[in-house]
Amino acid sequence: MGISHYIKEIGRGARGAKALDRAQAADLFGQVLDGQVTDLEIGAFCVAMRIKGETAEEMCGLLDAVHARMAAIPACAGGQPLIVLPSYNGARKLPVLTPLLALLLAREGLPVLLHGMRTEARRVLASDVLEALDIPALTAPQSIAPGSVAHIGTAVLLPGLARLLAVREVIGLRTPGHSVAKLMNPCAGPALVVSSFTHPEYFDILSGTFATLGAHALLSRGLEGEVAADPRRTPRYDAFIGGTHQLLQDQQPGTAAEVPGLPAEIDVATTAAYTRRVLAGDAPVPPALRQQVEHILHLSRQITAQASS
Numbered sequence: 536m537g538i539s540h541y542i543k544e545i546g547r548g549a550r551g552a553k554a555l556d557r558a559q560a561a562d563l564f565g566q567v568l569d570g571q572v573t574d575l576e577i578g579a580f581c582v583a584m585r586i587k588g589e590t591a592e593e594m595c596g597l598l599d600a601v602h603a604r605m606a607a608i609p610a611c612a613g614g615q616p617l618i619v620l621p622s623y624n625g626a627r628k629l630p631v632l633t634p635l636l637a638l639l640l641a642r643e644g645l646p647v648l649l650h651g652m653r654t655e656a657r658r659v660l661a662s663d664v665l666e667a668l669d670i671p672a673l674t675a676p677q678s679i680a681p682g683s684v685a686h687i688g689t690a691v692l693l694p695g696l697a698r699l700l701a702v703r704e705v706i707g708l709r710t711p712g713h714s715v716a717k718l719m720n721p722c723a724g725p726a727l728v729v730s731s732f733t734h735p736e737y738f739d740i741l742s743g744t745f746a747t748l749g750a751h752a753l754l755s756r757g758l759e760g761e762v763a764a765d766p767r768r769t770p771r772y773d774a775f776i777g778g779t780h781q782l783l784q785d786q787q788p789g790t791a792a793e794v795p796g797l798p799a800e801i802d803v804a805t806t807a808a809y810t811r812r813v814l815a816g817d818a819p820v821p822p823a824l825r826q827q828v829e830h831i832l833h834l835s836r837q838i839t840a841q842a843s844s
Contacts, residue, residue, distance in 0.1 A: 538563050538572050538580060546583035554587075560596025561603075564711070568604055568695030581702055581710040588736075589714060591743030597715045598748065605693045609678040610724020611646050614842030616751060616835055617679055617726040621717040622651035622686075623700070624760030625658030626801040632763040632824060633661040634668065635810045637684045639820065639828050645835055646679040649686040650721060654703045654713070659801055661761070662686050667807035676721075692721050717762075718744060718752075725838050727831065731757025742773065742780065749778035751838050753830060756786075766821035767791040772830050776837050783830050795819050 541563045544553045555563065566572050567580065589597070611617050618640055622633045637647045649661055662672060665686050673687040690697035699712035718741065720726045730752055732738055738754070745752045752775045758765040769787035773780065796818030798805050812818040 538566055538576050542576065542579050542583055545587050546579060549586055552583070552587040554590045555593050555596065557592050557596040557599065560593040561599040562596075564597045564600035564715075565603070567699060568600055568693065570695060570698070577699070577702060578706060581699075581706060581708065584711045585708050589711060589740060591740050591747060594714065594718065594740060594744040595747050597711060598719060598744070601693060601696060601715055601719050604695065605719070605721055606676050606691065607723040608648060608676045608687075608721050610722060611679060611681070614725060614839050615646065615681060616838040616842075617722040617724070618645050618647045618831060618835065619720060619722065619726050619728045620647065620649045620661075620762055621719075621728075621730065622649050622661040622761060623654055623713060623716055625653075625655070625660040625663075626806070627658065627759045628801070629758060629766075630798060630801045630806040630809060631659055631661050631664060631761055632758060632766065632821070633761050634664040634684075634806075635813060636763040636824055636827065637661075637665075637686075638668075638810065638814055639824060640831060641682050641684045642814070643828065643832055644682045645832070646681050647684045648679050648721065649684065650689060650692060651686075651716075652689040652697055652700060654700050656704070659803055659806065662688070663803045664806050664810065667803050668810060687721075689716060718750075720750065725842055726751065727834055727838060728752045729762045729831065730754050731760070731762045733757065733760055738773075742775075745775040746778045746780065751776055751834070753783075753834060755827075764821075764823040764827045766794040766797060766823045769823060769826065772827075774830070774834055776834065777841065783833075784826075794821050797821065 640647050754773045756770040767790050771786040772783040
C-alpha cells in the first residue's frame with residue numbers, strides 16, 4: 536500500500552505535522568521493516584520524523600511493529616529478568632564502559648544481553664571490546680545463563696531494523712530506528728531494559744512509552760549515547776516496573792575532574808585492558824557504575840519477586 540499517505544501527515548514541518556496514532560505508526564514501521572517501501576519513502580520518513588519528533592504513542596506503535604517481527608531471546612529460568620543493554624553509539628571522547636557494566640552485572644549473577652551494531656564508522660563499539668575480551672557474538676538467539684554476558688548484532692534479531700539503522704551512513708541523521716533500538720525488549724520473557732537519553736526533551740517521551748507498554752526499565756542520562764553511567768557524574772535514575780514509575784535517585788551536582796584508573800585512550804585494546812584491570816581488582820570500579828549496578832540489582836529482585844507472586 537505504501538506509506539506516502541502517512542508521510543503527508545508527518546512531513547508538514549515542525550508546526551504543521553500531525554502525529555500518527557499507535558496503529559498507524561505500527562503499520563508504517565511494519566512496512567519499512569518488511570522492505571515494502573522505496574528508498575525515497577524511507578528517506579522522507581526518516582527526515583520527516585527527525586523534524587517532527589516522535590510522540591510516546593508513535594513510539595509504542597513502532598515498538599509494536601518491531602516486537603511482532605523480532606527473533607526473540609528465550610526467557611530466562613525462574614522468572615529472572617534478562618538485563619538488556621542496547622549499545623549503538625560507542626566511544627567518542629571517553630572509553631565505552633558498557634562492556635564493563637555488563638560484566639559487573641554478570642559478576643552479581645545476572646544474565647546480561649548487549650545488542651547493537653555500527654551506525655557511525657569511526658566509533659569504538661562495545662561489541663568490539665567484548666570480542667577483545669574473548670566473548671564472541673551470538674549467531675542466533677539463545678538463552679542467556681545467569682552470571683553470563685552475551686552480545687548479538689541487530690541484524691540477527693531483526694534484519695529490517697538493521698537496514699534502517701544503516702540509513703544513518705547515507706543521510707547523516709539519527710532515524711526513528713535508533714530510538715526504537717534503545718527501547719526494544721528482545722526477550723520472550725521478563726527483561727529489564729537499561730535505557731538512556733541525551734536530550735532532556737526525550738525524557739517525557741521515553742517515560743510515556745515505558746508506562747504505556749507496562750515495561751520494566753531503568754532510565755538515566757547516559758555516556759555519549761551509551762547506557763553505562765558517565766563515571767564523572769551521578770545522574771538521576773528513573774525506574775519503571777510494569778510501567779509504574781519510581782524515582783530511584785535525584786541527580787547530584789558536580790563533575791569529577793578525573794576518574795582514577797580511567798584511561799585517556801579510547802581504542803579497543805586499551806578499553807579491554809582497563810576492563811580486565813577493574814574486574815581483577817587492579818583498578819577501582821568507578822563509583823557511578825557501582826551505583827548503577829546496585830540499582831539494576833534492586834530492580835531485578837523486584838521483577839523476579841513480581842513474577843513469582
